[in-house]
Amino acid sequence: MIDSDVIVIGGGLAGLMAACVAVRRKEKVTVLTFGSGSLPLASGAIDFYNSKFPETAIKNLPVGHPYYRIGLPAIKDSINFLKDVTARANLPYTGDLSFQIPIVTAVGTLKYSTLIPESMDASLLGDVKKIFVVGIRGIKDFYPRMLVDNLKKYFSNADFNPVTFDLNLLGGRDINCMDAAQMIADNDELFINELKGLNATPEDAIIIPPVLGTTDNSTRVTVKTQLHAALIETTCLPPAPTGVRLQRALTKYLEDNGARIYKNANVFGGVVEENRITGVVTKNSVREKFYPARKFILATGGFYGGGIVMREFDKPHEPIFDLPVKYIVGEENWSNPKLFADKPQGFAATGIFVDSKMRPIDSDGQPLFENLHVIGANIGGKDFIHEKSLGGIAISSAYKAATI
């Protein structure tokens, strides 16, 4: 067995990002994952904060906010780093903290985000004459006419054209965007011919479900070179090719640079010597295995990822290191009965509090361990989903923890 410089526990956006940063620093990295993380379910767009000007909003956050502890320089560096890694994997990302970029959802609403795959950038929709919305026969959960009905509310001057292509994808199972993306990556000829048949001009835009391959931008490049109009991918229901591409880009960077990713690795405890972690222990069905390292990064997620569990009410628990978990006291404060109301959920603030080095802290604000860092949705204090800061917290806390 080889000693690692850094062990990252968790293979979601935060864990993969932290591992990539550590690998760039020439460290020997092992990633221990159990389940594939939520990237295949996500849009691949990374939201930083629900504000027209995220940078200004983040600058004005109070002292206790995770962004305050991470600090603006690390937040900006994390954006540049992610852009660099994805560009190397031929999956270019665009955006920065100073503004928000619109992306089109599968139902035709606009969602604003900070750091997005180039293929989803819908900024130019306000300037185009004609907007084609292309459905593909057989794909579930993508209805061009519904999308048009909703999108018209934003761009009332544009001429909308909903169309549906038949790419011979019927037969066999019901297909989703992931299936179509795979099939188009295997053979893009028919799709390109249909797109050309729209006779779209440089003043038009074509909106499609995210079907331009499952790995990187190569299918998009091939398709785009044969079209005059802009081509924009929407979000979709999971499994989402756009999220899968980001997962594959980060994983490829890790694998190309010698990091080890061990799946099915169910980490159940850490070994502590005074105020340092010396290793973590995984357990499969028959025996335990000890993984030593110099530094540990915990990225196991919140309630959704299993990084925080709660078997008894008011007793949330971090199962690996038994770190103190803060939460809102009182059952009545835990949830907002109006699930989709524009109010945070009390339970969602549950998590681990960290210092400026992303180390978990005790009730006096002192770090519990010198070499343990907690990132992403493990961090508590706010409803990151309501703030629309979950992705930003994930990559910036990962960057900060990995560069300490």
Place this chain on the structure above:
Amino acid sequence: MSDNVKAIFSGDRCLSCTACMAACPVMAAIKDYRGPKLVAPAHGRLHFSQEDIEESLNYCSNCKSCDRACPSGVAISTMIMLQRAEYYKRNSHIRAEDMLAHTERMANTVRSMPFGVTLANIGMTLGQSLGVFSAMGITDKRNLPAYAEMSFKDKFPTIAQESSEKKVVLFTGCYINDNEPQIGEAFIKVMQANGYEVLIDREFKCCGSPLVANGFLDEARQHADNNVARILEWKEQGIPVVTPCTSCSLMLKEEYYELFDDEDMRRAGENVFDAFEFLEVLQQMDEFNYDLNDLNQKLLYHVPCHLKSQAIGLPAADILELIGGVTVKTANAGCCGMSGNYGFQKDKYDIAMKIGAKLFERVNKKDFDQVISDCHTCRIQIEHGTKIKPVHPIEILAQAYQFD
């Protein structure tokens, strides 16, 4: 209804998140398979309450990528195998399935006849060219593996060993015994160099992996009961059972228990080790022999799916890198597509080759001296797809212990 409840009830933990679908190589290759989520946790639980079969479950290759992607620990592939067994209670097997599931029985028959091996090897070439196999449902696009002149178990008494207080039992598995006995000999060299005497147990039967994959579950259960009783007997004597075959070790360590839910199977699993996992244990106990020859080889390592599922890291890569001049790069190209006897089946051959394409492309870069893989069917597939013959990592290690 099956008497196994544990695997089926693990389906209750499914969130329907689709991570398994994004990870399934068969879904990415063809449209006919409805995929792990729908077949296992969705349809699987309904199926076990009433007689209703989702026929596309026969496309599952049992590579277990779904299990490794699942964030909730659902025993997806095992649920599919249990349903497949139910399917074959009401549907008869085709000849190919019967033949491919019973490789051990066939080898024993062949070896019991005079000139049996020679005739069988000729017969396999003839059978292929005369279309006999194709008529049975076995693909004629690849060779069936030839039998070795003498099986490992027949050869074993003639292999000179230093006796030792420290002993292990080698579970050869069918392929090492009948087709590549030199891997068993390499294992003995390695264990002798580490002060161990290697025993074999002629009472062991095929681990049952091909039986399970082809729906012969009752027969697999008989093999399991037999093997588990033997393993427990060795356990009582303090002698571990070690195997260089990663599908055998997964079966003995974990799958018996998951399929049949018997406490003895879990206890037996504790006494079973993958060959390199065992060597890593020796390292941890400071009993590993570091006196190794330099070999100066660049190795490309295709990690078998069934090794990944064991969550033991990459002990073969770590140990081979102890050899002077040896570097190990992982291929990072996903599943090879072969999945045991799946790629031998006529109706699965094209799927297997499509899944393997990424790995073939990687191997065809030829930036290495040798390809290594612990799994024989992965090796068969790599050789078929690239004409480059891989070896088992234990053969490399045995070379490093060879001082003459």
